[in-house]
Amino acid sequence: xxxxxxxxxxxxxxxxxxxxxxxxxxxxxxxxxxxxxxxxxxxxxxxxxxxxxxxxxxxxxxxxxxxxxxxxxxxxxxxxxxxxxxxxxxxxxxxxxxxxxxxxxxxxxxxxxxxxxxxxxxxxxxxxxxxxxxxxxxxxxxxxxxxxxxxxxxxxxxxxxxxxxxxxxxxxxxxxxxxxxxxxxxxxxxxxxxxxxxxxxxxxxxxxxxxxxxxx
Numbered sequence: 001x002x003x004x005x006x007x008x009x010x011x012x013x014x015x016x017x018x019x020x021x022x023x024x025x026x027x028x029x030x031x032x033x034x035x036x037x038x039x040x041x042x043x044x045x046x047x048x049x050x051x052x053x054x055x056x057x058x059x060x061x062x063x064x065x066x067x068x069x070x071x072x073x074x075x076x077x078x079x080x081x082x083x084x085x086x087x088x089x090x091x092x093x094x095x096x097x098x099x100x101x102x103x104x105x106x107x108x109x110x111x112x113x114x115x116x117x118x119x120x121x122x123x124x125x126x127x128x129x130x131x132x133x134x135x136x137x138x139x140x141x142x143x144x145x146x147x148x149x150x151x152x153x154x155x156x157x158x159x160x161x162x163x164x165x166x167x168x169x170x171x172x173x174x175x176x177x178x179x180x181x182x183x184x185x186x187x188x189x190x191x192x193x194x195x196x197x198x199x200x201x202x203x204x205x206x207x208x209x210x211x212x213x214x215x216x
Contacts, residue, residue, distance in 0.1 A: 001163075001216075002105065002163060002164060002165050002183070002215070002216050003105065003106060003159055003163040003164065004105060004106040004107065004108060004132070004157055004159055004163060004164045004165075005100060005105060005106075005107050005108070005164065005165045005166075005167060005212070005216075006108045006109070006110050006150060006153055006164055006165070006166045006167070006177070006182065007107065007108065007109050007110070007167050007168070008109075008110065008111065008167065008168035008169060008170070008173045008187075008190075009109055009110075009111035009113055009118060009121060009122070009136075010045060010046075010111065010113060010190075010191070011042075011045070011046075011168075011169040011170065011187070011190030011191035011192070012090075012167055012168050012169050012173070012187050012190055013089060013090070013093055013109065013122075013125070013126075014087050014088070014089055014090070014121055014125060015087065015088050015089070015090050016087045016121070017038055017041055017042065017045075017191065018038075018085060018086035018087070019079075019082055019083055019084065019085040019086060019087050020041050020044075020045055020052070021035075021036070021038055021041045022078070022082055022085050022086075023075055023078040023079045023082055023083075023085075024036070024041060024044065024052065024053070024056055024075060026074070026078045027053065027071050027072075027074035027075035027077075027078055028053075028056055028057070028060060028071055028074075030070070030074070031057075031060075031062065031067045031070075031071060033056070033057065033060030033061070033062065033067075034056065034060060036056060036059065036060075040056075040059065042191040042192065043055070043191075043192075044056050044059075045191060046112070046170045046172045046191070046192075047112060047143060047144070047145075047172055048112040048137055048143045049072070049075055049076065049079070049112075049113075049114065049137075050072055052075070053068060053071050053072045053075050054068060056071075057071060076114075079114075079117065080117070083113075083117040083120060083121060084120065084121065084124055087121060087124075087125070088125070089125050089126070090189050090190075090209065091189075091209075092208050092209035092210050093209050094126070095209070095210060096209040096210055096212060096213070097126060097130065099210065099213055100213075100216070101130075103213075103216060105216060106132040106157060106159075107130070107131050107132060108131060108132055108133040108134070108135070108153045108157065109122055109131055109133070109134050109135065110135050110144065110149045110150055110153060110176070111135070111136045111137070112136075112137050112143045112144050112172075113136050113137060114136055114137050115135070115136030115137060115138045116136070117136065118134055118135070118136030118137075119134050119136065122134050132156075132157060133153045133156050133157060135149050135152060135153055144172050144173065144175075144176040145172045145173075145175035145176045145179060146176070146179070147176055147177075147179030147180040149176075150166070150176055150177070150179070150180035150182070151180055154180065161180050161181030161182050162181065162182075162183075164180075164182045164183070165182060165183050165184075165185055165212070165215060165216070166180070166182040166183065166184050166185065167185045167187055167212060168184075168185075168186070168187060168190075169186065169187040169188075169189070169190025169191055169192055169197075170190070170191060170192045170196065170197075170200075171192070171196050171197070171199065171200035173186075174186060174197060174200035174201065174202050175200060178201070183203050183204075183215065184201075184202050184203045184204075185202065185203065185204045185205070185206060185212060185215060186198075186200075186202035186204070186205040186206070187206060187209075188205060188206065188207045189207070189208070189209070
């Protein structure tokens with residue numbers, strides 16, 4: 001029996017691509033790079049803000065990343081102010097959270113988004129004290145696909161890997177979940193494709209959030 005679900009944030013719980021694109025485009029504008037279409041940001045994201053900025057710079061022609069320090073500082077500045085820009089939960093996610101809580105299943109979030117903004121997004125979308133553990137990117141904590149953050153969540157909840165499901169929308173998430181020893185579920189409503197999730201050996205793939213209840 002599963003006792004908890006660890007969720008990815010962007011592309012799994014929250015439809016946040018508009019905020020990421022807005023902040024990315026604003027940060028890159030001083031260097032004559034961008035704006036990029038939303039679809040490009042689906043592949044810039046997933047491995048932390050620093051990697052997002054690097055991928056965007058390279059895509060814009062700055063292959064030596066000579067503008068990285070300035071662009072990354074700009075992205076962080078814009079994101080602190082606009083991390084909730086047009087962000088909303090995916091259809092079915094609030095109902096899934098309610099169904100899990102009704103079954104006594106605990107919920108946690110693990111994101112490569114900075115820790116403060118991760119908390120802000122979760123609490124704005126779902127309220128305070130709904131999630132049992134919220135873990136974003138912090139100094140000294142390796143970003144996904146390292147399972148370090150997931151192990152920290154397990155420690156806080158005093159659970160074993162076999163007692164959790166890990167739900168995410170990217171190969172990075174599947175690697176993270178497998179690294180901690182969880183049953184991994186790929187979300188098709190997010191930023192990436194079924195093919196990516198299959199190649200990352202997701203244990204299950206679902207098209208709607210409430211399908212997750214079949215694996216509890």
